Structures are given as structure tokens and as C-alpha cells.
Amino acid sequence: MSQKILIADDEPNILISLEFLMKREGYEVVVARDGQEAIDAIERERPALxxxxxxMPIKxxxxxxxxxRASETLRDTPxxxxxAKGRDTDVAKGLALGANAYMTKPFSTKELVQKVREMLGQTP
Structure with a gap:
């Protein structure tokens, strides 16, 4: 069974590219176009990542x-x-709020796939 990944991004081109990339790698993909959609999808779909x-708009x-991270049932979701905000303060804020990892745009698709595999405990 393939693992489910939620992609939350308000930029249609990035969403389409990432969805294609993750499906090509064999993952099941769910998309969200704003922060509220992302939260709803995480609660409903329970993605692996x-x-x-x-x-993003709304949230x-x-x-x-x-x-x-504040949710009892969702807090372990990677x-x-x-x-695009790659300043050290932005990275620090993301990690302080509980992000497991941080990548700045533009990023290499190869690096992203490698990071996703690593976070899901898969060997290349």
C-alpha cells in the first residue's frame, strides 16, 4: 500500500508539479490550496507526511x-x-513551531524526493 502525502500550497503550478512528482514516486497524494483546507485534510486523511x-491564504x-502540533491526535504527523522565505529567522520559526524539516524554494526535485523518503523512513 502506498503512503499518503498531503501537499498544501496555494500556487497552482507548484501544486501540480509536486503532485505529479510524488505520484510518480508511488505515493498517494491529497492536495490543499489554503491553510484551512490543509488542516481539514490532515484531520480527514491522516497523511504519512x-x-x-x-x-497561504486563510491560515x-x-x-x-x-x-x-497542538492536536493530541495529529501531533506526530511529519x-x-x-x-520561498529562506531567512534564518523563518527557518527557525518553522522549526520552533514543530516542523520536522524545512526546504526553501526553488529546490531540486531530487533533493525533495530524497528528503521525503528519508522522513518516511524509506531507503533510496
């Missing part, structure tokens, strides 16, 4: 990360934050 954009990736 969340790829979470920081800058930011930081808000989503905070809510997931979160990889993806963002």
Missing part, C-alpha cells in the same frame, strides 16, 4: 503547523515546510 507551504503554514 505533509508538504506545507508557508505563505499560513506556520498556523497549520502550530495547530497540528511536516516538511516548503517556502
Amino acid at each position: 505533509v508538504l506545507l507551504d508557508v505563505m 499560513t503554514g506556520f498556523d497549520v503547523c502550530h495547530e497540528v 511536516i516538511l515546510m516548503l517556502t
